[in-house]
Amino acid sequence: MDLSAINPVLFVAGFLVAATPLIFAAVGELVVEKTGVLNLGVEGMMIIGAICGFSVAVETGSPLAGFAAAALGGAMLSLLFAFLTQVTLANQVASGLALTLFGLGFSALLGQSYVGIKPPRLGDIDFGPLADIPVIGPILFTHDIILYLGIALVAAVWAVLKFTRTGMILRAVGENHDAAHALGFKVKRIRTLAIMFGGACAGIGGAYISLIRVPQWTEGMTAGIGWIALALVVFASWKPWRLLLGAYLFGGITQLQLNLQGAGVAIPVEYLAMSPYLVTIVVLVILSRDKSAAPGSLGRIFHASS
Amino acid sequence: MNFTKLLTGAALVVGMATSAFADGHEKTKVGFVYVGPVGDGGWTYEHNKGRLMVEEQLGDAVETVFVESVPEGPDAERVMTQMALDGADLIFTTSFGYMDPTINVAQKFPNVKFEHATGYKRADNVSTYSARFYEGRAIQGHIAGKMTKSNIVGYIGSYPIPEVIRGINAAFIHARKVNPDVQFKIVWAYTWFDPAKEADAAKVLIEQGADVVLQHTDSTAPQAAAQEAGNVVTFGQASDMAQYGPFPRVSSIIDEWGPYYVARTQAVIDGTWESTDTWDGIGAGMVGIGEISDAVPADVKEEALAMKAAIADGSYHPFTGPLKKQDGSEFLAEGETADDGTLAGMNFYVEGIEGDIPQ
Numbered sequence: 101m102d103l104s105a106i107n108p109v110l111f112v113a114g115f116l117v118a119a120t121p122l123i124f125a126a127v128g129e130l131v132v133e134k135t136g137v138l139n140l141g142v143e144g145m146m147i148i149g150a151i152c153g154f155s156v157a158v159e160t161g162s163p164l165a166g167f168a169a170a171a172l173g174g175a176m177l178s179l180l181f182a183f184l185t186q187v188t189l190a191n192q193v194a195s196g197l198a199l200t201l202f203g204l205g206f207s208a209l210l211g212q213s214y215v216g217i218k219p220p221r222l223g224d225i226d227f228g229p230l231a232d233i234p235v236i237g238p239i240l241f242t243h244d245i246i247l248y249l250g251i252a253l254v255a256a257v258w259a260v261l262k263f264t265r266t267g268m269i270l271r272a273v274g275e276n277h278d279a280a281h282a283l284g285f286k287v288k289r290i291r292t293l294a295i296m297f298g299g300a301c302a303g304i305g306g307a308y309i310s311l312i313r314v315p316q317w318t319e320g321m322t323a324g325i326g327w328i329a330l331a332l333v334v335f336a337s338w339k340p341w342r343l344l345l346g347a348y349l350f351g352g353i354t355q356l357q358l359n360l361q362g363a364g365v366a367i368p369v370e371y372l373a374m375s376p377y378l379v380t381i382v383v384l385v386i387l388s389r390d391k392s393a394a395p396g397s398l399g400r401i402f403h404a405s406s
Numbered sequence: 407m408n409f410t411k412l413l414t415g416a417a418l419v420v421g422m423a424t425s426a427f428a429d430g431h432e433k434t435k436v437g438f439v440y441v442g443p444v445g446d447g448g449w450t451y452e453h454n455k456g457r458l459m460v461e462e463q464l465g466d467a468v469e470t471v472f473v474e475s476v477p478e479g480p481d482a483e484r485v486m487t488q489m490a491l492d493g494a495d496l497i498f499t500t501s502f503g504y505m506d507p508t509i510n511v512a513q514k515f516p517n518v519k520f521e522h523a524t525g526y527k528r529a530d531n532v533s534t535y536s537a538r539f540y541e542g543r544a545i546q547g548h549i550a551g552k553m554t555k556s557n558i559v560g561y562i563g564s565y566p567i568p569e570v571i572r573g574i575n576a577a578f579i580h581a582r583k584v585n586p587d588v589q590f591k592i593v594w595a596y597t598w599f600d601p602a603k604e605a606d607a608a609k610v611l612i613e614q615g616a617d618v619v620l621q622h623t624d625s626t627a628p629q630a631a632a633q634e635a636g637n638v639v640t641f642g643q644a645s646d647m648a649q650y651g652p653f654p655r656v657s658s659i660i661d662e663w664g665p666y667y668v669a670r671t672q673a674v675i676d677g678t679w680e681s682t683d684t685w686d687g688i689g690a691g692m693v694g695i696g697e698i699s700d701a702v703p704a705d706v707k708e709e710a711l712a713m714k715a716a717i718a719d720g721s722y723h724p725f726t727g728p729l730k731k732q733d734g735s736e737f738l739a740e741g742e743t744a745d746d747g748t749l750a751g752m753n754f755y756v757e758g759i760e761g762d763i764p765q
Contacts, residue, residue: 105591105614114613118606208445215447216626216649218633314605316630319445320475323600354603358610361593362560369566369764373596 105363111355112239116247117313119351121146121305121322123250125329126336126343127257128301133333134261135294136274136397140196141181143326144203145299146306149174151207153307154317155214163222167246167307174303175296177203182292189401204320214317222246222312246308251344253301258340270294274395277402287402302326335384338394342387350380434496434675436460436667437489438472439482441501441624442599448624448644449598449661450474453500453523456663463668467675478503486511490518496674498667499523501598502567508532519679521670524569526750530681535666538687539569540576540749541717542659542695543620544724545710546641549657549698550618551581551588552706553639560611561592562604562621562628566764568752570622575756576724577620580713582758590759591616601627612638629655639701646696657710658696666692685746689718725749730757 125142132139152173157166177199184195225248227241261267269290272280277287309325310317328350336343357372365372438457442450457470471494473485482504489497490511496519499508505525512520512532520529524536550559559581563570574592581588591614593607600623608619608628618639621628626647632638632654640650642658666684673679686692695714698707716722727738732755738744755763 107613110613114606114609118602121602208443211445215445216647218630309602314601314627314630315634316601316626318447318601318625318627319443320599321601321625321627323597323602325602355606355610358593358607359614362591362610362614364591364761369594369596373594 103363103365106359109235109238111359112352113242115348115352115355116239116243117351118355119347120247120250121308121313121325122329122332122347122350123254123344124305124308125302125326126332126347127250127254127340128298128305129329129333130336130338130340130343131257131261131270131301132294132298133398134274134338134395135270135291136277136395136400136402137185137291137295138192138196138399139178139181139199139295139298140193140330141178141199141203142298142302142329143322143324144200145174145177145302146203146309146322146326146329147207147320148177148203148210149303149306150310150321151211151214151306151317152303154219154310155210157219157307157311158214158217161220163220163311164245166219166311167304170303170307171300172303174299174301174306176299178295178299178302179292181299182295185401186288186292186295189403192399192401200326208319211317211319215319217317219311219315219317221315244312246304246312254340254344261340271395274397277397277400281402281404287404291402302329305329332380332384334394335381335388337384337388342384345387346380346384349383350376353379433469434464434467434671435492435494436468436470436671436674437486437492437494437497438470439476439485439489439497439499439501439504440472440474441476441478441503443474444472446599446624447626447647450500450624452645452661453498453663456667457498459664460667460671464671464675468671476504478507480507483507483511486520487514490515494518496521496671496679502565502569519674528681528683533670533680533682533684535670535682535684536569537661537663537692538685539659539661539693540572540724541687542693543573543576544580544717545695545713546620546657546659547577547580548584548713549641549702549706549710550577550620550639551583551585552709553656553702554581554585554588554618556615556617557585557587557589558615558617559588559590560608560614560616560619561590562607562611562619562623563592563594564598564623565596566594568750571755571763572749572752573622574759575752578759579729579756580724592759592761594764595623597623599624601625604628605631608632609635626650642696648696651697652699653701655696655699656701657698660694660696662692662694685750687717688714689720731755732757732759 149170153166153170156169157163181199184190185192222244231237231241273290281287332346336346353376440450444454476482476485498521500523502524508522509527520532522534525534604623605627608631612635621643629640629650632640640654644661646658723743725744727742728740729738731737
């Protein structure tokens with residue numbers, strides 16, 4: 101065993117990157133679920149975002165254009181879900197699963213000519229002297245703009261949901277869509293916009309994997325991160341900051357177990373491999389003892405006549 | 407993801423099966439069960455190339471179907487059963503974890519022929535086939551030992567099964583031979599295919615000082631991570647991965663399944679198929695060595711090619727004594743070579759590798 105082989109600074113900087121796709125996908129889904137819609141298509145929207153972002157970044161040479169395209173791609177795909185669930189009143193669970201299936205297949209089709217290409221690199225932000233601060237500098241000030249955007253997004257979602265009229269309307273629609281409708285809010289329009297927001301966030305999360313974390317395009321490369329994001333929303337009891345904590349916990353322990361293995365720690369690898377899931381769930385279950393419940397209308401179909 | 411992909415795949419099989427009898431004469435139907443997506447650029451990509459060769463060479467006589475990203479568990483059994491019910495005459499199951507499901511399904515369908523890749527359980531209608539990848543890994547180990555400057559070689563393992571352990575040992579033995587100071591850092595990913603995880607594993611190994619990364623997982627993500635790091639050597643795994651050459655990818659082990667698939671399918675058509683156990687290597691062409699790039703010094707390249715030639719003509723065996731096991735006990739005496747039984751069930755590290763094999 102040689103724990104000195106683990107560089108704590110690189111380790112922390114590494115898990116901030118590993119957690120970012122999860123943060124984007126989960127915070128988008130959180131908003132969607134807050135309005136009472138359960139979209140299980142996160143994985144599909146992520147992978148579409150991954151290929152849209154990758155292809156546009158490669159074609160234009162601009163990673164930021166790629167991220168914009170990823171957001172657009174994810175939002176467009178989520179429109180399909182919005183159409184199914186809000187217009188044709190289809191079952192949300194089935195529609196979400198269908199969206200994932202469709203996204204995985206469609207992305208494989210779109211990505212055929214992008215296998216093995218290296219994407220343009222999105223540079224880290226230059227913080228000047230800040231990056232030279234020992235320990236804190238390399239951890240906090242050596243990342244790309246999207247990573248900071250993810251944290252800002254969590255803060256923004258929290259603030260909007262908690263303090264603004266928009267947030268109140270979103271929550272009202274999610275808690276009781278009939279009451280919200282009676283008060284004159286356009287339930288379907290609000291939900292559709294939330295679904296598109298969720299799609300855009302998932303798309304960015306996917307593009308973060310294909311453009312920064314891996315970076316390359318491979319079929320099926322999101323490999324279940326969308327599903328983890330879905331679980332994270334529930335375990336974080338629909339609270340943005342808790343969601344951020346959960347994502348860092350998950351990313352951190354995933355990185356830690358790889359680091360420990362590399363350092364030859366004598367804990368059986370199987371325990372290390374399952375630890376990210378276990379620890380994240382346990383911590384969030386303990387935190388969620390405050391009985392925060394899911395939005396009242398979550399997963400229910402709304403029709404103005406009923 | 408796996409479950410949903412499975413559904414797509416199953417739907418595809420059903421769809422193809424219903425169109426199979428449309429043109430009147432009965433074709434020999436060959437099914438393939440893949441563990442990853444055909445676009446993984448590695449393991450499954452090469453198996454699918456083999457499938458395409460069957461279609462190309464046997465033309466109208468055959469019809470092939472495949473299901474990709476099938477998890478190694480009960481789902482695999484369902485996919486195989488469905489293929490057999492849909493009239494497949496021959497089914498290739500292409501991952502170690504499909505071993506027991508293959509045997510189970512084969513018992514239920516005695517008239518369907520099965521071929522399981524990299525396993526060791528056979529039956530009257532189940533053949534096994536594998537390639538001697540360790541021959542290629544010995545050559546990689548030689549190059550790795552010569553190329554490393556930090557003397558730390560990272561190794562991304564998938565699952566602790568004999569196939570993977572054999573590869574680690576083969577690479578380590580030959581790295582140590584040319585560089586007595588070399589150390590292996592082994593990280594188990596517990597997946598065959600997960601680009602994000604593989605990239606993370608590669609990054610961790612690089613952060614911990616490895617300047618050569620070997621992998622036994624199927625995606626090209628570690629190559630991308632190495633390219634990003636700038637001064638790390640990698641090797642193509644299963645597929646050539648030439649897009650990452652000449653550096654960081656300096657050589658590769660390539661699986662060549664096509665000729666075997668064609669021969670076995672032809673045997674089914676001719677009615678001469680028998681349960682066999684095939685284990686071929688560089689000599690028979692089942693294992694290919696991708697071009698050694700100019701990033702490797704000329705003398706090292708020459709030695710590697712000489713080793714390849716010696717392995718191919720049988721004059722050199724990568725597991726030749728004297729060798730000891732990790733615990734110091736005798737493995738092979740001076741000049742002795744390992745027999746196939748020992749190799750097939752290898753469950754120990756050779757002397758010099760640190761750490762334990764997950765049990």
